[in-house]
């Protein structure tokens with residue numbers, strides 16, 4: 247990957263941060279994008295001494311103009327980006343009827359509209375070069391929507407649909423499109439939500455590490471697959487569920503009551519729900 251120019255949104259934290267370090271370790275020049283410039287500088291510093299490097303470029307992914315500015319700055323300094331990894335994302339769980347309107351809007355603008363803007367900004371350079379690769383970090387939640395995280399799931403399913411349509415459009419131009427669907431990963435995104443769905447999913451299905459998803463992203467950059475799904479042991483269940491979608495509704499209703507019992511017993515002193 248020596249000298250490969252990779253633009254990576256969400257590089258200040260979690261999966262994006264681990265992927266920036268892993269790609270730089272492989273020799274790539276990683277343009278790290280996020281709003282928190284201080285954290286980007288920190289991760290760039292951590293990469294000192296590895297074969298590649300991390301170049302911070304602070305930007306808000308929801309601002310279309312900033313996507314165009316970063317694309318122009320990257321091109322002027324390094325030539326057209328060869329890979330765009332869109333990992334920026336937010337997660338706001340809870341029942342739709344109680345959700346704050348601005349949070350619903352933020353889910354769509356960061357997780358979905360931003361992916362449109364950044365693809366639009368970087369595709370022309372890739373098309374001119376006749377080669378490129380767009381990688382979107384979606385989620386298992388985009389494959390299997392669940393109650394209490396429906397708006398998040400909608401953005402992640404939307405991202406998969408966007409990627410699948412876009413692939414048809416750009417593959418003849420030499421550009422690959424990959425979706426990566428991790429299960430629950432131990433990052434700040436979910437750290438504040440230990441008591442809801444994530445906690446139950448983690449307990450029942452295990453949790454992954456950002457470094458593991460970063461390795462999948464490095465693999466994806468090398469092999470340009472259509473998708474990477476980190477379903478673990480749930481893979482056969484996924485095949486069954488796509489043949490019989492009502493099964494997931496039933497499974498969710500069944501698990502929901504088990505989770506409610508577990509939460510209730512945890513809140514009673516002397517009974518261990520952990």
Ligand SMILES: NC(=O)c1ccc[n+]([C@@H]2O[C@H](COP(=O)([O-])OP(=O)(O)OC[C@H]3O[C@@H](n4cnc5c(N)ncnc54)[C@H](OP(=O)(O)O)[C@@H]3O)[C@@H](O)[C@H]2O)c1
Pocket residue numbers: 255256257258259260261262279280281282283285305306307308332333334335336337356383384385386427428429430431432433434435436
């Ligand atoms: N953790 C999980 O369990 C899990 C599972 C499946 C999929 N995913 C997906 O993986 C991706 C990365 O999540 P993570 O777990 O690594 O979360 P994280 O640690 O919270 O990182 C989120 C990243 O997104 C960036 N971001 C958010 N809003 C932004 C904005 N408006 N402009 C620019 N950057 C913005 C943040 O940077 P700044 O705040 O500095 O801007 C941060 O770098 C997300 O798309 C998430 O949906 C996560």
